[in-house]
Amino acid sequence: MTAAATRAGAALRPGLPPLLACLGLLACWQALAHLLTTGGMPDAVATFRELPAILGDQEALGDILDSLRRMALGFAIAVALSVPLGLAMGRSRLVASLVNPLLMVSYPVPKAALMPIIMLWLGVGDASKLLVIVLGASLPVIYHAYQGARAVEEKMIWSARAMGMSGASRLLRIVLPAALPEILVGCRTGIVLSLITMVTSEMIARQTGAGNILFNALDMAQYETVYAMILVIGALGIVLDVAFERARAALVGWSDEPDAIGVTAA
Amino acid sequence: MAQAALIDPSHPPEQSTAPRPAAVEIAGVTKTFQRRTGGTHLALAPIDLAVADGEFVSILGPSGCGKSTLLYIVGGFVPPSTGAVTVGGRPVTGPGPDRGPVFQEFALFPWKTVLGNVAYGPRQAGASKADAETKARGLLARVGLSAYETFYPKELSGGMKQRVAIARTLAYDPAILLMDEPFGALDAHTRLKLQNDLLALWERDRKTVLFVTHAVDEAVYLSDRIVVMSRQPGRIKEIVPVDLPRPRHRDELLLDARYQRYVIDIERLIEDPPEEAGA
Incomplete structure (x- = not known):
């Protein structure tokens, strides 16, 4: 930030610029809706009026909670599998050279595009959606755990070895905590990706969920509901990200690594 | 080569410490690294060195002389290509709490207080x-x-x-301290202060210390003996016993002609080009 920008920023209260940005976006939305005059773009006011109807509806709330449950479970499974794999890759060249090509091949594949195939195996229920969420959230967690484990200072590990610590407990008690700041950077991206794959999986296999409401409304040309659901999902993303940042600061406050910007193209 | 008054090669330094049992024995240790471009690089020519129990020995030399590698081999962190190290009579096969390392990079656990x-x-x-x-x-x-x-x-x-x-x-009470340029990353003032503190700590416990440094004054101030190494390949050029009274105080030493003589002589030793340079 330049000195001039800092001075201009200091004159404002910290919460004000984001608020102004949101208001500006809403104003553009409102103006566009009136200019385009198409049913496909309801105005902002109408969309916000739709929100209480969705959030007050038992069935819709149940759908949203169902989505969140799947997402949380999928993300948890992804972390539980990816962190050990990434750490093992970081500490063993053999493991890294075995797994790296697989990661490179799967990296550009949109995970939600695998949904139709997975549905052939696992049906349209929870299992398929969970698997897609796990796949979607895993890569950044594996990658960052790998980088984190690779970057652990060799002398730190030597210091633990001199104390008589064995290989397995070094991985758990030295490599894992030392790589944790980097792992959490990957988790932050993983959370956003699991939200995205969660919604997309429900678009393809419609049964329940936030994505189900959204895409059903789209089919029925209920555009206020579509836009309101986009708002709900966006808000969920923000809440999850803020909550995660709080948790991260509490977990790795000892780290002096600079905060990474969490926004990633999906 | 300017022969030093205090460095007398006719008196092998082992004599002065012979009565004490050897805490560390380095016998015929070499280290060869595989080069990326193919071929090998001899980092350490055969090294033989015995360190007595309770002795403070500095390993001094220019960068690239393999002094840190030698320390890591004693620590068991790096295996020697040939030769063997014994500590307290037992051959070194890996790191252990009998040898406590202190690194230039500190290597503290950042998630712990x-x-x-x-x-x-x-x-x-x-x-x-x-x-x-x-x-x-x-x-x-x-x-x-x-x-x-x-x-x-x-x-x-x-x-x-x-x-x-x-x-x-x-804290885990190693018999031997392996210090790898521990004060190399510190500013001059802090460095002097930590040298004083290390001496005070050592004079109380009299642990065996292997201390790698490239600073001549530091080595003379702290050590009982200084192993001067040269490079290409890394080998022992001279072992200099430092016959200065303890406890040592920097202000007294700086005025002591013998201290100054050691510093000057060892600096000359290091400046001399290795005899086999370019070979």
């Missing part, structure tokens, strides 16, 4: 949390950091980090 770092070794050795912390507090008092036990490493200056690292190593 100062107290947690120092208590880590005793905990690893099976001490209860209370016992480990009591021990750690005692050592933090000795390095003058009692007020900082709840701090994290990132909140400390370089000098304080190295004090914590020394305390962390002393």
Whole structure:
């Protein structure tokens, strides 16, 4: 930030610029809706009026909670599998050279595009959606755990070895905590990706969920509901990200690594 | 080569320490690295060195002479290509709590507080949390950091980090300290202060110390003997016993002609080009 920008920023209260940005976006939305005059773009006011109807509806709330449950479970499974794999890759060249090509091949594949195939195996229920969420959230967690484990200072590990610590407990008690700041950077991206794959999986296999409401409304040309659901999902993303940042600061406050910007193209 | 008055090659330094048992024996140790471009690089020519129990020995030489590699081999962190190291009569096959390293990079555990770092070794050795912390507090008092036990490493200056690292190593009571340019990353003032503190600590415990450095004055101030190495390949050029009274005080030493003589002579030794340069 330049000195001039800092001075201009200091004159404002910290919460004000984001608020102004949101208001500006809403104003553009409102103006566009009136200019385009198409049913496909309801105005902002109408969309916000739709929100209480969705959030007050038992069935819709149940759908949203169902989505969140799947997402949380999928993300948890992804972390539980990816962190050990990434750490093992970081500490063993053999493991890294075995797994790296697989990661490179799967990296550009949109995970939600695998949904139709997975549905052939696992049906349209929870299992398929969970698997897609796990796949979607895993890569950044594996990658960052790998980088984190690779970057652990060799002398730190030597210091633990001199104390008589064995290989397995070094991985758990030295490599894992030392790589944790980097792992959490990957988790932050993983959370956003699991939200995205969660919604997309429900678009393809419609049964329940936030994505189900959204895409059903789209089919029925209920555009206020579509836009309101986009708002709900966006808000969920923000809440999850803020909550995660709080948790991260509490977990790795000892780290002096600079905060990474969490926004990633999906 | 200018022959030094105090460096007398006709008196092998082993004689002065012969009555004491050898804590570390380095016998025919070499290290060869595979080069990326193919071929090999001989980093250490055969090294033979015996360090007596309770002796403070510095390994001094220009960068690239393999002095740190030699220390890592004694630590068991790096295997020798040929030859063997025995510590307390047992061959070294890997790291162990009988040899405590202190690194230039400090290598503290950043997720642990100062107290947690120092208590880590005793905990690893099976001490209860209370016992480990009591021990750690005692050592933090000795390095003058009692007020900082709840701090994290990132909140400390370089000098304080190295004090914590020394305390962390002393906490598991290794018989031998392996110090790898421990003060190399510190500013001149902090460096002098830590040298004084290390001497005070050492004069109390008289642990065996292998101390790698490239600073001549540091080596003369601290050591009983100085192993001067040269490079290409790394080998021992000369072993210089430092016959200065202890306890040593810097202000007295700086005025002492013998101290000055050691510094000058050893600097000359290092400046001399290796006899087999380019060979």
